[in-house]
Amino acid sequence: MKVNGVALRPLRALPDGLGVEVIDQRLLPHRLQMRPLGSAREVFVAIREMWVRGAPLIGAVAAYGLAMQARRDASDGALANAAALLKGARPTAVNLAWALDRVMRVVMAHGVGRRADAAWAEADAIAERDVQVNEAIGRHALPLLQAIAARRQGGGPVNVLTHCNAGWLATVDWGTATSPIYQAHAAGMAVHVWVDETRPRNQGASLTAWELGQAGVPHTVIADNAGGHLMQHGRVDLCIVGCDRVAANGDACNKIGTYLKALAARDSGVPFYVAMPTSTLDLGLADGVHGIPIEERSGRELTHVSGRTASGEMVEVQLTPDGSAAANPAFDVTPARLITALVTEYGLVPAEAGALRQLMEERA
Amino acid sequence: MKVNGVALRPLRALPDGLGVEVIDQRLLPHRLQMRPLGSAREVFVAIREMWVRGAPLIGAVAAYGLAMQARRDASDGALANAAALLKGARPTAVNLAWALDRVMRVVMAHGVGRRADAAWAEADAIAERDVQVNEAIGRHALPLLQAIAARRQGGGPVNVLTHCNAGWLATVDWGTATSPIYQAHAAGMAVHVWVDETRPRNQGASLTAWELGQAGVPHTVIADNAGGHLMQHGRVDLCIVGCDRVAANGDACNKIGTYLKALAARDSGVPFYVAMPTSTLDLGLADGVHGIPIEERSGRELTHVSGRTASGEMVEVQLTPDGSAAANPAFDVTPARLITALVTEYGLVPAEAGALRQLMEERA
Numbered sequence A, B: 001m002k003v004n005g006v007a008l009r010p011l012r013a014l015p016d017g018l019g020v021e022v023i024d025q026r027l028l029p030h031r032l033q034m035r036p037l038g039s040a041r042e043v044f045v046a047i048r049e050m051w052v053r054g055a056p057l058i059g060a061v062a063a064y065g066l067a068m069q070a071r072r073d074a075s076d077g078a079l080a081n082a083a084a085l086l087k088g089a090r091p092t093a094v095n096l097a098w099a100l101d102r103v104m105r106v107v108m109a110h111g112v113g114r115r116a117d118a119a120w121a122e123a124d125a126i127a128e129r130d131v132q133v134n135e136a137i138g139r140h141a142l143p144l145l146q147a148i149a150a151r152r153q154g155g156g157p158v159n160v161l162t163h164c165n166a167g168w169l170a171t172v173d174w175g176t177a178t179s180p181i182y183q184a185h186a187a188g189m190a191v192h193v194w195v196d197e198t199r200p201r202n203q204g205a206s207l208t209a210w211e212l213g214q215a216g217v218p219h220t221v222i223a224d225n226a227g228g229h230l231m232q233h234g235r236v237d238l239c240i241v242g243c244d245r246v247a248a249n250g251d252a253c254n255k256i257g258t259y260l261k262a263l264a265a266r267d268s269g270v271p272f273y274v275a276m277p278t279s280t281l282d283l284g285l286a287d288g289v290h291g292i293p294i295e296e297r298s299g300r301e302l303t304h305v306s307g308r309t310a311s312g313e314m315v316e317v318q319l320t321p322d323g324s325a326a327a328n329p330a331f332d333v334t335p336a337r338l339i340t341a342l343v344t345e346y347g348l349v350p351a352e353a354g355a356l357r358q359l360m361e362e363r364a
Helices: A040-048 A055-071 A076-089 A096-107 A112-152 A179-186 A203-215 A224-232 A258-268 A353-363 B040-048 B055-072 B076-087 B097-110 B111-151 B179-186 B205-215 B224-232 B258-268 B354-361
Strands: A011-013 A018-022 A032-037 A158-162 A191-196 A219-221 A238-241 A245-247 A254-257 A271-274 A304-308 A314-318 A331-334 A340-345 A348-351 B011-013 B020-023 B034-037 B158-161 B191-196 B219-222 B238-241 B245-247 B252-254 B272-275 B304-308 B312-316 B331-334 B343-344 B346-347
Touching: A011 A055, A011 A096, A011 A112, A018 A055, A032 A040, A040 A055, A040 A076, A040 B219, A055 A076, A055 A096, A055 A112, A055 B354, A076 A191, A076 A203, A096 A191, A096 B191, A112 A158, A112 A179, A112 A238, A112 A271, A112 A340, A112 A348, A158 A179, A158 A224, A158 A331, A191 A203, A191 A224, A203 A219, A203 B331, A224 A258, A224 B224, A224 B258, A224 B331, A238 A258, A254 A258, A254 B245, A258 A331, A304 B304, A314 B304, A314 B312, A331 B224, A331 B258, A348 A353, B011 B055, B011 B111, B034 B040, B040 B055, B055 B076, B055 B097, B055 B111, B076 B097, B097 B111, B097 B304, B097 B346, B111 B158, B111 B238, B111 B272, B111 B346, B158 B179, B158 B224, B179 B191, B179 B205, B179 B245, B191 B205, B191 B224, B205 B219, B219 B224, B219 B354, B224 B252, B252 B258, B258 B272, B258 B331, B304 B331, B346 B354
Parallel strands: A158 A191, A158 A238, A191 A219, A238 A271, A271 A340, B158 B191, B158 B238, B191 B219, B238 B272, B272 B343
Antiparallel strands: A011 A018, A018 A032, A245 A254, A254 A331, A304 A314, A340 A348, B011 B020, B020 B034, B245 B252, B252 B331, B304 B312, B343 B346
16 A cells, blocks of 8 residues: 555565564554564564554564574574464464464475575565455455445445454555455545544554555544444444454454444444455364453553654653553454354355355365 | 542532532542632533533532522523523533523522522532432442352452443542442452443543542453453453433433443343433433434544653643544443343332333332
């Protein structure tokens, strides 16, 4: 996607083949700053501290991190250690393990001397495949928006609600949930996005709003609390969100609060879609609600917030009283029964065990 | 309730009979500061700008505001103008109109020369009655907590989730939703409160957490997004919230996001109670979801946030990108079907038209 008219991705392999450059997403929307990452340990920190975030993006960045390790020391032990380190950076998204396993499979088929180039090529392939997958997700979801626009017949824009950031910043390009929105906007459709602020890290207010603004897509930031009210009053046509892991039964894990929006959508008859690259599907996990590990992040993400003062400084302020504890589960799981359909790179799939198994067998 | 061991209320009539003193709630939890209010216009500003908030409290403060007008000019026209001004300060809570109508009825029964004392006495009566009502709400809800504690048999505290601030800061004393919590804690019951942060004005993180901390009640601040996840995993025994207006059919209007918690409670089989002084009941409104006016507040409450820096200064920072619009509906309506019961000063009542009508006929 473009920023100030210039094509930009949140992840760029450096031409020296030794490292990558990423957007430091902690500084958005106030500052756009790239940072170089030159080692598996630097990649680990960037993922854990959320300079980069979003399930597809952390998978791709981690793949490059393992390739960086292969440049330094491509022995079995060194690679296994680096893969284990990177896998532990964030526990919930399955793409991280998926991408690392993919790179490991490739490199282990080569002698030590040829592993670095093989790992780097595989990381490139994962990144490029992500772009294709997200483009395809958008292509498959676009008719859902077109059908609403056709029914509307000139009576205002199609109103889409999204939670967190499943935009191009969360991927290598396009985004997952935002891909159909960008494609609709590019095709001239009137579309308006309700952007959930997405506490506690405010990925909606700081990242999704910024992305949509850069692309010229009309949008309105709302409190996470507001979506139920808007749906109850017919002001949302469709919800679409990303995901960090989907279990074999179709339960979808995504940023905390997604489940509440799915409940509201069901209560008001609003369709609720989950954009899911199949790399996010974990067929080894039977039950999402009970099986997906939920990362507990620091309470400080809730008690303190950073922003820009009137004079342009970045400042962190405390919101809560001294001495009040805070709990910060970072994800929740939306039961499959609340999901209208999963949107994959192969098309729409019911959030249901049989359909998911069949899809993966056909594509294996 | 006590602050640093000293009894304090958010509203105190000054002994000169000319004004009141209120806690400026915009500065909590970082600074406890009282402010004098000496005219109806000052009261109007304090309500509109949310120095004071909470349906019961704004009713009581507005009553004093009208009494202040009666001291200056108790003519029919002057009083009617002041009442109209004060009624328009916030559109959603019905207590505001209820309290003003009550004072107006009393003063109009007197000659101009006796109206000021009569108005002041009526404002005193409204404030004192609020304390009794809230004590009674706590007394009637306490058995709900006791029953859970009895079933638990020593296996940890009773976990209560609340949204926004329906604490003593929202009333003249006790709070509505917090009243049973304070009474349970005083009686030695192990109780723990999940405090919804409550965006965009953060009344949970800044007011409820502060109140509970001052009273020594164990509590944990969570993102508004987290409650569904906690309920899904059995970590909430009961939800209790306040309300700003309840319609004849039992639909309850409260701070934005309440509806989402009620949906999650229903989905996980957690009881959901609304603490409702009967002054909050609007029998003239048949249908809450479609009839209660929802205040739209400034988007700035969402795009900017104030807090305390490490050096102790109060600073406001911007969270969103320049140019992103924000919408800020301040309330939503929870349909009666999602409410386990309303807790009034007369006891528990089903959220249902017949039961509410009968209650009010019996108590008329």
